Amino acid sequence: MTAYLLRDARPLGGDPTDLLLRDGVIVAIGADLDVDAQDVTVVDADGLVALPGLVDLHTHLREPGREDAETVLTGTQSAARGGFTCVHAMANTSPVADTAGVVEQVWRLGREGGFCDVQPVGAVTVGLKGERLAELGAMADSAAGVRVFSDDGICVSDAVLMRRALEYVKAFDGVVAQHAQEPRLTEGAQMNEGALSGELGLVGWPAVAEEAIIARDVLLAEHVGSRLHVCHLSTRGSVEIVRWAKSRGIDVTAEVTPHHLLLTDELVRSYDPIYKVNPPLRTADDVAAVREGLADGTIDIVATDHAPHPMEDKECEFAAAAFGMIGLETALSIVQQTMVDTGALTWEQVAEAMSARPARIGRVAEHGRPLAVGEPAHVVLYDPSATRTVTPGDTASLSRNTPYAGHELPGRVVATFLRGVPTVLSGELTEGVHA
Ligand SMILES: NC(=O)N[C@@H](CC(=O)O)C(=O)O
Numbered sequence: 001m002t003a004y005l006l007r008d009a010r011p012l013g014g015d016p017t018d019l020l021l022r023d024g025v026i027v028a029i030g031a032d033l034d035v036d037a038q039d040v041t042v043v044d045a046d047g048l049v050a051l052p053g054l055v056d057l058h059t060h061l062r063e064p065g066r067e068d069a070e071t072v073l074t075g076t077q078s079a080a081r082g083g084f085t086c087v088h089a090m091a092n093t094s095p096v097a098d099t100a101g102v103v104e105q106v107w108r109l110g111r112e113g114g115f116c117d118v119q120p121v122g123a124v125t126v127g128l129k130g131e132r133l134a135e136l137g138a139m140a141d142s143a144a145g146v147r148v149f150s151d152d153g154i155c156v157s158d159a160v161l162m163r164r165a166l167e168y169v170k171a172f173d174g175v176v177a178q179h180a181q182e183p184r185l186t187e188g189a190q191m192n193e194g195a196l197s198g199e200l201g202l203v204g205w206p207a208v209a210e211e212a213i214i215a216r217d218v219l220l221a222e223h224v225g226s227r228l229h230v231c232h233l234s235t236r237g238s239v240e241i242v243r244w245a246k247s248r249g250i251d252v253t254a255e256v257t258p259h260h261l262l263l264t265d266e267l268v269r270s271y272d273p274i275y276k277v278n279p280p281l282r283t284a285d286d287v288a289a290v291r292e293g294l295a296d297g298t299i300d301i302v303a304t305d306h307a308p309h310p311m312e313d314k315e316c317e318f319a320a321a322a323f324g325m326i327g328l329e330t331a332l333s334i335v336q337q338t339m340v341d342t343g344a345l346t347w348e349q350v351a352e353a354m355s356a357r358p359a360r361i362g363r364v365a366e367h368g369r370p371l372a373v374g375e376p377a378h379v380v381l382y383d384p385s386a387t388r389t390v391t392p393g394d395t396a397s398l399s400r401n402t403p404y405a406g407h408e409l410p411g412r413v414v415a416t417f418l419r420g421v422p423t424v425l426s427g428e429l430t431e432g433v434h435a
């Protein structure tokens with residue numbers, strides 16, 4: 001197997017140095033590494049930031065069931081192009097990932113594809129129905145080794161079921177990732193509730209519907225002594241509740257999506273369903289609050305909530321359209337634009353928020369490791385000085401529902417290495433990693 005020498009890369013945005021990747025491991029780091037050129041491919045990384053391979057805690061890959069929107073293969077190719085080496089695949093597939101059989105199938109498809117490791121998320125309740133707990137233990141014990149459980153797309157709104165799930169996952173150090181949406185407060189909801197929803201005549205999704213569930217769940221997690229993760233938090237009040245919970249010592253973590261770091265509900269004035277997402281785009285004040293929360297560590301991670309949908313489910317009347325946006329290939333650029341270029345985060349902190357912490361929350365031991373000798377060679381090379389204009393067709397995803405069409409975004413993923421082998425090189429997908 002060929003080795004790769006990344007010449008003059010800047011690990012975590014620091015000083016230029018060389019990294020040598022061989023047999024799946026970072027075997028040397030240092031200036032002007034002298035290697036016999038025989039089996040070594042030299043990659044010119046001058047000016048490129050080297051980060052540990054990104055880890056997404058929240059991706060929808062749609063397989064099984066909606067292979068017209070995405071497959072494990074196309075979703076992981078999209079992930080590789082975004083700099084990811086591990087993604088957690090949400091359970092709202094068809095059939096639902098609520099058994100050991102389904103999670104093992106998804107996990108295996110990821111390995112066979114060879115573009116990005118897939119760590120399946122198990123459903124909390126059978127069929128996402130919110131009636132009884134799924135086989136959490138069997139999914140944890142399966143080859144997929146599930147540690148994250150979520151009914152994402154739907155809230156585990158029954159407090160007794162949520163309590164039981166939190167109790168159950170303690171046995172195998174699992175975590176419940178809650179889609180915080182009080183169902184009665186959001187019946188028929190289409191966009192953020194506020195003056196604008198009234199003006200546009202669309203049913204509002206109030207901030208309190210998210211905040212009430214987060215408040216309840218942090219108290220349940222404290223009561224049970226378990227680990228809680230909050231999916232795609234989107235309001236100022238949610239940030240404040242999580243900040244309070246952490247100050248009390250409650251074991252809670254939270255994620256924000258790139259789109260909630262950048263976009264606001266004002267975009268919905270267009271009635272373009274491309275901006276329809278769950279939770280909805282919020283106000284500029286909420287955007288400021290989630291940025292502050294991410295900067296001060298209240299929000300632990302950025303997760304994409306990559307939610308592919310076919311055109312026919314998005315190009316229709318706003319009220320009839322599906323909720324969701326794709327996001328794997330734009331995530332790092334949006335984080336650069338909103339957090340790095342504004343001085344709110346360093347590249348080192350980006351590596352924490354998009355690699356180390358999501359791996360830790362998901363209990364994925366092999367990913368999110370530091371760029372150091374002896375560590376697995378999961379590395380992304382990123383050019384922060386590049387700019388590109390987003391064209392919806394320029395993606396490995398089967399879906400085109402990006403809200404950034406026509407946006408000029410900073411940065412470009414130049415190469416992604418999974419176990420020392422490129423999945424992306426010179427900005428192009430390779431054949432993947434096959435043992
Ligand atoms: N985010 C979305 O708007 N949609 C997600 C579900 C979810 O993340 O809640 C989907 O599965 O399409």
Ligand SMILES: [Zn+2]
Binds near residue numbers: 152179278
């Ligand atoms: Zn969700």
Ligand SMILES: [Zn+2]
Binds near residue numbers: 060090152307
């Ligand atoms: Zn989701």
